[in-house]
Amino acid sequence: MAKTILPIGPYHPLQEEPEFFTLTLDGETVVDVDVRLGYNHRGIEKLSERKTFDQSTFLVERICGICSTSHPFAFCQAVEDVIPLEVPLRAKYIRTIIAEGERIHSHLLWLGLAGHFLGYNTVYMWAWKLREEILDAMEILSGNRNNYAMFKPGGVRRDIKPEDIPAVLKKVDSIVPTLEMLKNAVIDDPVLHARLKGVGILSRQKSIDYSALGPTSRASGVARDVRKDSPYGAYDQMEWTMIVTQNGDVFDKAVVRILETFESVNIMKYCLEHLPPGEIDAHITSLPPGEGIGHIEAPRGETFHYVLSDGTNRPARHKVRAPSFMNIPTFKATVVGQELSDATIILASVDPCYCCTERVAVRDTKGEKLFNGKELLRLSWAKTERIKKELGVP
Amino acid sequence: MSVTLNALLKSPWVFHLSTGSCNNCDIEVLDCLTPRFDIERFGMLLAGSIKHADVLLVTGSCNRQSAERLKRLYDQVPKPCLVVAIGECSQSRGMFIHSYNCPKPLDAIIPVDVYIPGCPPKPEAIIAGVVNLIQKVKGAA
Numbered sequence: 001m002a003k004t005i006l007p008i009g010p011y012h013p014l015q016e017e018p019e020f021f022t023l024t025l026d027g028e029t030v031v032d033v034d035v036r037l038g039y040n041h042r043g044i045e046k047l048s049e050r051k052t053f054d055q056s057t058f059l060v061e062r063i064c065g066i067c068s069t070s071h072p073f074a075f076c077q078a079v080e081d082v083i084p085l086e087v088p089l090r091a092k093y094i095r096t097i098i099a100e101g102e103r104i105h106s107h108l109l110w111l112g113l114a115g116h117f118l119g120y121n122t123v124y125m126w127a128w129k130l131r132e133e134i135l136d137a138m139e140i141l142s143g144n145r146n147n148y149a150m151f152k153p154g155g156v157r158r159d160i161k162p163e164d165i166p167a168v169l170k171k172v173d174s175i176v177p178t179l180e181m182l183k184n185a186v187i188d189d190p191v192l193h194a195r196l197k198g199v200g201i202l203s204r205q206k207s208i209d210y211s212a213l214g215p216t217s218r219a220s221g222v223a224r225d226v227r228k229d230s231p232y233g234a235y236d237q238m239e240w241t242m243i244v245t246q247n248g249d250v251f252d253k254a255v256v257r258i259l260e261t262f263e264s265v266n267i268m269k270y271c272l273e274h275l276p277p278g279e280i281d282a283h284i285t286s287l288p289p290g291e292g293i294g295h296i297e298a299p300r301g302e303t304f305h306y307v308l309s310d311g312t313n314r315p316a317r318h319k320v321r322a323p324s325f326m327n328i329p330t331f332k333a334t335v336v337g338q339e340l341s342d343a344t345i346i347l348a349s350v351d352p353c354y355c356c357t358e359r360v361a362v363r364d365t366k367g368e369k370l371f372n373g374k375e376l377l378r379l380s381w382a383k384t385e386r387i388k389k390e391l392g393v394p
Numbered sequence: 395m396s397v398t399l400n401a402l403l404k405s406p407w408v409f410h411l412s413t414g415s416c417n418n419c420d421i422e423v424l425d426c427l428t429p430r431f432d433i434e435r436f437g438m439l440l441a442g443s444i445k446h447a448d449v450l451l452v453t454g455s456c457n458r459q460s461a462e463r464l465k466r467l468y469d470q471v472p473k474p475c476l477v478v479a480i481g482e483c484s485q486s487r488g489m490f491i492h493s494y495n496c497p498k499p500l501d502a503i504i505p506v507d508v509y510i511p512g513c514p515p516k517p518e519a520i521i522a523g524v525v526n527l528i529q530k531v532k533g534a535a
Binding site: 040041042043044046047050058059062063064065066068109112124125128129132145146147 | 414415416417418419420421422424425428429430455457459460488489490492493494495496513514516
């Protein structure tokens with residue numbers, strides 16, 4: 001059994017949220033994986049209890065930088081569920097616009113990182129360059145590139161000015177041709193087919209057993225999307241397709257995310273073009289005692305917030321469940337029996353929000369060989385190169 | 395200015411270190427590397443290992459678990475090294491100042507040379523901060 005554990009770049013520059021993975025190896029094959037969570041603990045649920053509902057919105061925004069819309073969205077819905085209260089239609093549209101903008105940038109971010117893990121640094125650079133256009137659009141809408149601060153219980157904090165809409169639409173439109181090109185580059189590439197098809201399969205049954213969420217489950221043929229199943233915001237106002245694929249491998253997870261980005265562009269455009277007039281805030285003045293839940297479809301899956309109100313201006317209890325919490329354990333189902341060189345991309349395929357405090361240690365059952373993060377990446381790159389050579393692709 | 399410090403400033407290799415942040419600052423640091431901002435123009439390169447680093451870009455509010463590791467990592471950096479604190483969390487701990495798990499601000503744990511405020515700071519601000527750092531060191535010499 002294991003002799004030595006070598007942590008993968010204790011501070012690895014490419015990943016964000018903190019988890020600790022221990023891979024147990026037999027030669028090149030992964031035989032077991034252990035996952036530990038809790039490295040980035042900041043006590044947000046407890047902190048939330050000493051902040052007012054309005055202040056907590058900003059706090060939950062900072063749970064995760066990439067999901068900085070999903071958490072306030074779910075939290076505000078939870079607070080509104082306590083009353084209960086219907087948000088003005090215009091506010092719903094604005095919320096949807098911001099949420100979809102976030103989905104586009106998050107999926108592009110993932111695509112770039114996945115490209116990097118495979119040794120396709122061009123994809124990384126292209127995807128992140130494309131992402132900048134969306135961040136610009138968000139900056140026009142909200143004034144900030146990442147933490148939008150658009151949400152408040154009862155509505156939204158800022159209105160979208162009619163004169164800003166053409167500029168935003170132009171930015172959003174401008175990403176479509178490049179996105180199309182990226183889609184074709186990824187979906188038609190024989191190397192990626194050879195590299196990703198049949199790798200890290202999460203079967204439909206396993207996906208249900210592990211309660212996988214979001215694109216991770218939709219790639220396994222589980223048609224589950226909060227936007228369709230329990231519509232919130234303005235998602236019931238327009239036609240859009242839920243992307244579901246059947247194979248559950250890394251390739252399908254990539255396809256789901258790329259195709260979803262197109263849907264998001266369409267939803268965002270529809271909302272901007274059909275923004276109804278009216279109020280943007282329901283002006284909540286007090287909250288009765290009671291409890292409320294809010295759940296929304298974040299880029300990675302369902303984000304769930306629970307709020308218990310005791311009639312004061314602070315939550316008596318606030319519970320958060322982020323989608324990665326459910327998706328990370330599926331790593332155990334997908335990586336066992338796979339080659340070590342595929343471990344990085346399988347891990348990345350569930351799009352876990354990592355932080356750089358994250359640690360991965362690899363151990364060999366025979367106990368001799370050690371790997372660190374860089375070597376894992378290099379192994380992954382080397383495999384792509386090998387497949388390229390076999391296929392005769394330059 | 396010492397010869398090593400002078401050489402270091404020509405092409406500072408940055409190492410990015412998150413001590414429990416929300417990812418936003420980390421993503422903005424990565425954004426600096428991608429085509430629009432492209433800090434490699436200035437000879438700045440993201441180092442993969444702390445042992446190759448000249449400048450530490452630290453983000454996050456230093457929770458109990460990461461504070462220890464931060465100290466250990468700081469000891470591993472070849473000296474002289476410069477530390478840049480990015481984002482509000484790494485300066486005042488921002489929103490997490492009352493958290494039971496964030497007992498100390500970053501500069502109580504390791505010495506900090508430059509602070510870049512913002513939540514998160516824009517990539518332009520991060521680049522400007524690093525340029526300021528270089529000027530500060532040159533001016534002091």
